[in-house]
Amino acid sequence: MLFAVLMNVCLQADAERRREERIEFSGPAMGCLVQVQSVIVEWGQDHPGWLVKSWKCGPA
Numbered sequence: 258m259l260f261a262v263l264m265n266v267c268l269q270a271d272a273e274r275r276r277e278e279r280i281e282f283s284g285p286a287m288g289c290l291v292q293v294q295s296v297i298v299e300w301g302q303d304h305p306g307w308l309v310k311s312w313k314c315g316p317a
Contacts, residue, residue: 259317260289262296266307275310281317289314 261281268274280296282289297309 258286259283260286261315261317262289262293262312263315264297264300264312265310266304267310269306269308 259281260283261279264278264280266276266278278300280300282292282296284292293312293314297312301307301309
């Protein structure tokens with residue numbers, strides 16, 4: 258099954274500048290909850306100027 262991590266992120270230099278990021282991957286439903294932390298950390302390393310404020314798993 259295909260799932261997505263939906264993250265609300267904001268720019269560290271300007272917290273009013275926000276956007277939603279979506280990362281899709283396949284696997285079991287429980288896999289989304291298990292894998293999400295590493296996905297968020299990797300995204301944060303690739304986007305150092307942005308901060309993840311909230312996230313959720315859902316169907317893609």
